[in-house]
């Protein structure tokens with residue numbers, strides 16, 4: 001029996017809210033607080049019509065404003081704040097959690113709005129303050145980052161003495177029927193995929209041009225897909241937390257239509273985050289682009305097909321070489337029928353609920369700021385099977401060249 005405050009009411013938050021309501025024994029009361037209160041009220045009405053047991057409150061909040069957040073947290077008194085707004089709000093929400101001594105969870109690391117650069121340094125700088133306040137901050141508790149870190153901790157705990165190589169593979173074979181749309185917040189998504197690629201090798205970062213490294217992989221239950229090496233935020237924490245690791249790479253699949261549109265938009269300057277003058281007003285091209293693209297939340301009913309996200313590990317156990325692939329396959333339409341969202345939001349929103357549950361019930365509480373792989377993975381792995389993201393193991397997978 002506990003109270004959680006969820007900030008944001010977009011694609012991912014909607015899934016977490018549905019899942020909290022399915023798990024009403026843990027989440028007896030939730031507060032949905034976001035910039036546009038009408039969206040929170042719509043989700044509340046939808047769930048109340050289904051007769052859920054969780055008591056749902058809603059509120060308007062500007063999560064860039066620490067004082068507003070503090071007032072809201074003080075009046076609702078949740079055990080945990082789940083940040084499902086945008087990465088730009090991470091620090092203000094962490095500040096409010098410090099003032100009110102409330103546990104904190106998010107799914108994406110801080111990114112300053114005016115620089116397309118994300119890294120953990122800003123949030124890791126809160127370690128001492130969270131320790132002193134005796135509260136837990138759980139960073140990056142979506143799928144990737146999130147479950148990919150939990151898979152890594154699970155592999156290290158059960159199957160390896162040392163992991164030497166890790167490839168994280170994120171495949172989306174979903175088709176929404178649009179020539180170009182992004183599966184989650186377009187601004188965050190495009191900033192991520194237009195940045196240089198980067199991977200960890202022999203104690204250092206190796207940088208590549210965007211989409212420079214391409215591989216083809218035959219994904220279980222999905223088939224052959226082109227995938228491209230990207231920098232992804234969990235690489236930073238996993239490079240520190242997996243002892244003895246020699247190389248970590250992250251690959252994501254993209255279809256040709258997506259890449260052709262993206263190149264064209266980039267070439268004409270539409271993906272830029274530099275403000276420009278337009279009819280006497282300053283606008284950011286990428287934010288304008290977001291306004292004309294389909295809302296990711298609207299893709300749910302249209303998207304058919306599956307996602308497959310997982311990790312391939314190579315290393316040694318008892319002196320013998322071991323290879324291990326663990327992945328989840330998620331069906332867009334099944335997600336839509338269950339919670340009204342496609343699989344990208346689903347695979348992020350479910351781990352956020354599980355993380356909130358484990359922090360609330362004390363299983364994953366330790367004062368300070370932590371990435372998911374720093375906790376015991378077993379209760380999380382059990383919960384993934386229970387709450388809609390079952391995983392599959394393969395001890396003889398095809399390796400990525």
Ligand SMILES: NC(=O)c1ccc[n+]([C@@H]2O[C@H](COP(=O)([O-])OP(=O)(O)OC[C@H]3O[C@@H](n4cnc5c(N)ncnc54)[C@H](OP(=O)(O)O)[C@@H]3O)[C@@H](O)[C@H]2O)c1
Pocket residue numbers: 007008009010011012013033034035036039061062063064084085086087089107108140141142143144145146183184185188296297344347348
């Ligand atoms: N780890 C993973 O696997 C993973 C995968 C996908 C996404 N993510 C992360 O999940 C988060 C949510 O993504 P999404 O696709 O759900 O995004 P979204 O649909 O754009 O939703 C964002 C929500 O945050 C609200 N918001 C934005 N700024 C706010 C502010 N200043 N104050 C209060 N509310 C604010 C928005 O309000 P409005 O409704 O008014 O716009 C919206 O409801 C992002 O941080 C994203 O990077 C993580």
